Amino acid sequence: MTNERNRGLLFGEKLLSEIRDKFYFVDVDGDGSKRLFFENAGGSLRLKSVIDISNELNKYPDCFARDHKSSLILHQYEIQGKEDVRTLLNAKDGAIATSLTASSIMFEMIGPMVAYGNGTNIVTTEIEHPSAYDSCKYYARKYNKELRVAQSDRQTGGLRPEDVLNLIDKETLLLNVIISSNMTGANIDLKTICTEARLINPDIFIVTDAVQHAPHGLIDVNDLKVDGLNIAPYKFYGNRGIAFAYISERVKNLPHHRILEDSTDLWELGSIVPAHYGAISKIVEYISWIGSNYTDSKNKRTLVEEGMKRIRLQEQALLYRLLHGSEKIQGLLSMNGVDTFFDYTDLDNRDLILAMKLDNLGCFETVREYEKRGIIVYERVSSSIYSKRIIESFGLNGIVRVSPLHCNTVDEIDQFLRVTQKILISIK
Numbered sequence: 363m364t365n366e367r368n369r370g371l372l373f374g375e376k377l378l379s380e381i382r383d384k385f386y387f388v389d390v391d392g393d394g395s396k397r398l399f400f401e402n403a404g405g406s407l408r409l410k411s412v413i414d415i416s417n418e419l420n421k422y423p424d425c426f427a428r429d430h431k432s433s434l435i436l437h438q439y440e441i442q443g444k445e446d447v448r449t450l451l452n453a454k455d456g457a458i459a460t461s462l463t464a465s466s467i468m469f470e471m472i473g474p475m476v477a478y479g480n481g482t483n484i485v486t487t488e489i490e491h492p493s494a495y496d497s498c499k500y501y502a503r504k505y506n507k508e509l510r511v512a513q514s515d516r517q518t519g520g521l522r523p524e525d526v527l528n529l530i531d532k533e534t535l536l537l538n539v540i541i542s543s544n545m546t547g548a549n550i551d552l553k554t555i556c557t558e559a560r561l562i563n564p565d566i567f568i569v570t571d572a573v574q575h576a577p578h579g580l581i582d583v584n585d586l587k588v589d590g591l592n593i594a595p596y597k598f599y600g601n602r603g604i605a606f607a608y609i610s611e612r613v614k615n616l617p618h619h620r621i622l623e624d625s626t627d628l629w630e631l632g633s634i635v636p637a638h639y640g641a642i643s644k645i646v647e648y649i650s651w652i653g654s655n656y657t658d659s660k661n662k663r664t665l666v667e668e669g670m671k672r673i674r675l676q677e678q679a680l681l682y683r684l685l686h687g688s689e690k691i692q693g694l695l696s697m698n699g700v701d702t703f704f705d706y707t708d709l710d711n712r713d714l715i716l717a718m719k720l721d722n723l724g725c726f727e728t729v730r731e732y733e734k735r736g737i738i739v740y741e742r743v744s745s746s747i748y749s750k751r752i753i754e755s756f757g758l759n760g761i762v763r764v765s766p767l768h769c770n771t772v773d774e775i776d777q778f779l780r781v782t783q784k785i786l787i788s789i790k
C-alpha cells in the first residue's frame with residue numbers, strides 16, 4: 363500500500379531550476395552531448411561552488427599552519443570547515459577525523475576500538491561495504507575476536523533489527539552497521555539497533571558507514587549516539603580525495619595513529635588541504651540554502667535539517683515516479699520484463715537508489731544499452747569483490763543500480779522509463 367505521505371513532494375519549478383544551475387553536468391556530459399547521470403551512488407554530480415572554492419584555495423602555496431596573511435585565511439577555512447562538518451552531522455562532542463578515503467578512515471576508526479574495547483566478539487552485517495566488513499574481519503583476526511555476521515533481509519534489501527540484535531551479547535565489543543544499503547537504497551533502523559544493542563551491552567562501540575546515505579537523508583550522531591560515522595564528499599555533491607568521520611567522546615582519546623607530541627584527540631595525520639574544508643563548507647551552505655527556501659530560521663543546523671528534509675521529499679517523489687510512472691507512462695513496478703526485486707511499499711525508508719534487472723538481458727549488457735541511449739547507470743554483480751557478498755546475500759547474481767539525484771526532474775525520470783521500454787522492445 364502506498365499513501366500520500368510516502369509519495370514525497372517535488373521542489374517548486376523555480377527552485378528546481380536554481381538547484382540545477384548549481385551543479386555541473388546535470389543533463390550533459392563533459393563534451394556537451396546530452397546525457398543523464400543516474401550513477402550518483404558511484405560518485406555524485408558536483409556543485410559548481412565546490413569546484414570554484416577548490417580551484418581558488420588550491421592556488422595558494424601557503425602552509426595553513428603559519429602566521430602570515432594567506433596562511434591565516436587558509437586556516438580559517440579549516441576552522442569553518444570543521445565546524446560545518448559538526449553542524450552537518452550534529453556532532454556536539456568528540457572529534458572530527460579526516461583521511462584520504464572513506465575506506466581508510468573506517469580502518470582507522472575500528473582499529474583502536476577493537477584494540478581497547480572489552481569483549482570477545484564483533485558483530486557486522488552481510489550488506490556492509492568491504493571497507494567496513496574487512497576492517498571488522500582484519501581486526502577480529504588481529505586481536506583474536508569472533509566475527510559474527512548478521513544476514514540481510516531479502517524482502518527489503520536491508521536488515522531486520524532482530525537479525526542484528528540476536529547476535530549481540532555482553533561480550534560484543536563492537537557493532538558495525540551501515541545506515542542504508544549502497545546497493546538497494548534500503549534504510550536501516552539504526553536508532554532501534556543502537557538503543558537495543560546498548561541495553562544488551564552498555565559499553566558496546568557502534569560504528570556506522572553513512573557514505574551512501576549522506577546525500578539522501580539527515581544524519582544526527584547526537585541522536586544515534588554512535589562512536590564512529592564516516593562520510594565521503596565525492597558521493598555528496600563534492601570532490602574525491604577526502605573523507606570525514608565523527609569519533610565519539612569516549613573513543614577520541616584512545617591510542618590511534620597520530621603525531622604523538624600533538625593533542626591526544628587529533629585524528630588528522632599530516633598537512634591538511636584547506637580546499638577540502640572550503641569544499642565541505644560549500645556543501646553545507648548549499649543544503650542550508652535549500653532549507654532557507656522553506657524556513658526563516660537563521661540557525662545553521664535547523665537550515666540543514668530543513669534542507670535535507672526537502673531533498674529527501676523531492677527524491678521520494680522521483681522514486682515514486684520511477685516505480686509507479688504516471689497515466690502516460692508505465693513505472694518499473696508494472697513494466698513487463700523488469701524485475702525490481704525488493705518491496706517498495708514503504709518509501710519513507712528508502713534512499714533514491716534502485717536495484718533492477720531486465721529479464722532477458724545481462725546486467726553489463728543492460729548498462730551498455732542505457733549508455734547508447736544517453737543514460738549512465740551501473741551494474742553491481744557478483745564477479746566484483748565490491749558487490750559479491752552483498753548481492754549474493756539477496757540470492758542474486760547481479761543488479762543494475764539506478765541512482766539519480768534530487769536535482770533531477772520528473773521528465774528525466776520519464777525519459778529513463780521510455781528508454782527502458784525501448785530497450786525491452788529491442789531485446790524481445
Ligand SMILES: Cc1ncc(COP(=O)(O)O)c(C=O)c1O
Pocket residue numbers: 404463464465466491493544571572573574594
Ligand atoms: C557505502 C560505502 N561505504 C564506503 C565506500 C568507500 O568509499 P571509498 O572508495 O571512497 O573509500 C563506498 C564507496 O563506494 C560506499 O558506497
